[in-house]
Amino acid sequence: MPMRFDLTDMQLMVNVASAMSLTKGAEYSFLSLPAASNRVKNLESALGTALLYRSSQGVTLTPSGEAFVRHARIVLRQLEHLRGDLQEYAAGVKGVVRICANTTAMNEFVPAALERYLVDHPDVNIELRERLSYQVVKAVAEGAADIGITAQDSGASLEFLPYRSDRLILVTHAAHPLASAKTHAFADTLDYDHVCLFESSAIHSFLLKAAEDSGRLLRVRVEVGNFETSCRLIAAQVGIGVVPESAARRYEQVMPLKLIPLTDAWALRRLHICVQSVDRLPAFAQELVTQLLQDAAAESPAQGLP
Numbered sequence: 001m002p003m004r005f006d007l008t009d010m011q012l013m014v015n016v017a018s019a020m021s022l023t024k025g026a027e028y029s030f031l032s033l034p035a036a037s038n039r040v041k042n043l044e045s046a047l048g049t050a051l052l053y054r055s056s057q058g059v060t061l062t063p064s065g066e067a068f069v070r071h072a073r074i075v076l077r078q079l080e081h082l083r084g085d086l087q088e089y090a091a092g093v094k095g096v097v098r099i100c101a102n103t104t105a106m107n108e109f110v111p112a113a114l115e116r117y118l119v120d121h122p123d124v125n126i127e128l129r130e131r132l133s134y135q136v137v138k139a140v141a142e143g144a145a146d147i148g149i150t151a152q153d154s155g156a157s158l159e160f161l162p163y164r165s166d167r168l169i170l171v172t173h174a175a176h177p178l179a180s181a182k183t184h185a186f187a188d189t190l191d192y193d194h195v196c197l198f199e200s201s202a203i204h205s206f207l208l209k210a211a212e213d214s215g216r217l218l219r220v221r222v223e224v225g226n227f228e229t230s231c232r233l234i235a236a237q238v239g240i241g242v243v244p245e246s247a248a249r250r251y252e253q254v255m256p257l258k259l260i261p262l263t264d265a266w267a268l269r270r271l272h273i274c275v276q277s278v279d280r281l282p283a284f285a286q287e288l289v290t291q292l293l294q295d296a297a298a299e300s301p302a303q304g305l306p
Contacts, residue, residue: 007079009043010072012036013051017069018144022052022059073143081282095284098127100136101149103203104166104244105271107227110149113295117288124284132202133269140274146285149292151269160272161289164296168267169245170260171230173237179258186242186264187214193221193239195230207242210266231255 008029016025016036026036044051051065061069080096101110106128114126131139136148141156153160170189172179178189190211196218197204204223211218221239224230227247234241235255248259261267273289275281281289 003046005075006039006043007076009039010076012039013043013065013069014072014076016040016052016059017061017065020058020060022054070142077143077146081280083282095121095124095282096127097124097147097285097288098129098145099147099149100129100131100139100145102133102136102151102271103130103197103201103206104246105149105164106130106202108166108244108246109164109271109295110292113288113292117291121284121287130200130202132205135202137274140276143276146275146281147289148274150272150274152274153270153272158274158276159278160274161278161293163271163273163292165268165270167245168242168262168269169248170240170262171234171243171248172240172258172260173234174256174258176237176240176258178240178260181260183261183263186210186262186267187216189240189242190214190216190218193219195233195239195241196220196223197227197230198223198225203242210264227251231257 008031012025012029012031015028016022019025019028022036022040023033026033029036031039040052047064047068049064050062051068052059053062083095099110110128114128118124118126129139129145133150133152136145136150137152137155137158139145140148140158148158149163153162170178170184170186176192178184178192181188186207194207196207199205208218222233224233227243228251230241230243231248231251232255233239235251235257242262245259248257251257252259273292275289278286278289
C-alpha cells in the first residue's frame with residue numbers, strides 16, 4: 001500500500017526544524033500545540049521511525065527527521081514553483097521568494113532592488129534572512145532558500161552568478177591614534193574598543209572569527225543595528241569599527257571619520273548570487289535575479305564582504 005504524505009505535516013516538520021521548537025513550529029503552521037504534537041506522532045507512527053528527539057530543552061531532528069525535512073523542503077519548493085509558473089492564470093495566488101544574504105548585501109544592495117521589485121510584483125512576498133556566506137550556500141543547497149548572495153563563488157553544485165564587490169575598511173575618528181596610517185592589518189585594531197553590529201549579524205560573527213584566528217579577542221564596546229549608527233558612534237569617539245567601504249564613504253562626507261584600508265586578504269570579497277538552477281526557479285524569482293543583476297550592472301562597481 002503506497003504511503004500518503006500530508007502537505008500540512010511536511011510544512012509543520014519544516015517549521016519545527018527551522019525553529020528547533022515544536023511550540024514555535026506549531027505557531028508558524030497556525031496549529032495548536034496539541035494538534036501539532038498529534039500530527040508528528042501520527043506521522044512517526046505511519047513512517048515507523050522517530051522524527052524528533054524530545055527533551056526538556058526542546059526538540060532536535062533524528063537522522064530520519066533530517067531526511068524527511070530535506071525531502072519535504074524539496075517538495076514544498078516545487079509546489080511553490082508550480083504556483084509561481086501558474087500565477088498569471090490564477091488570481092490571488094501569491095508567490096514567495098526566500099533569500100539568504102550576507103551583511104553587506106542585506107544592508108547595502110538588496111533593499112533598493114527589493115523596493116522596486118515588490119512594487120512591480122504585488123502578488124509576491126519576500127522572506128529575507130541574513131547569514132554568513134557559507135551558511136547562505138548551505139541554505140540554497142538544502143532548499144531552505146531560493147536565492148543566496150554570498151562571498152563564495154563555488155560549492156554544493158550550485159550556479160554562481162557574479163554580482164558585486166565591496167571592501168571591508170577600518171573606520172576611526174579623524175583624531176584616533178590609528179588614523180595616521182595609510183593601511184592597517186585587522187590585528188592592529190584589536191587593542192582598541194570596537195563599535196559592532198548586533199551579535200546576531202553575519203558581520204559580527206565574521207569579525208569574531210577573524211580576531212580568534214589572530215589569537216586575540218574582539219573588544220566590543222557597543223552593538224548597534226546598522227552602519228549609520230556605527231559611524232555616528234565612531235565619529236563620537238566611542239570606538240573604531242570595520243565597515244563596508246560603500247557605506248563608510250557616504251558618512252565620511254558629513255562626519256569626522258578616517259577610512260583606512262585593511263591589508264587582510266579577506267577584506268576584499270566578490271559577491272555572487274547563488275541558486276540551484278536559474279532555469280528551474282519560478283518565473284517571478286527569475287525576474288528578481290534579473291533585477292539584482294541589472295541594478296549591479298547599472299551602478300559603478302562597489303567593493304566585498306564576507
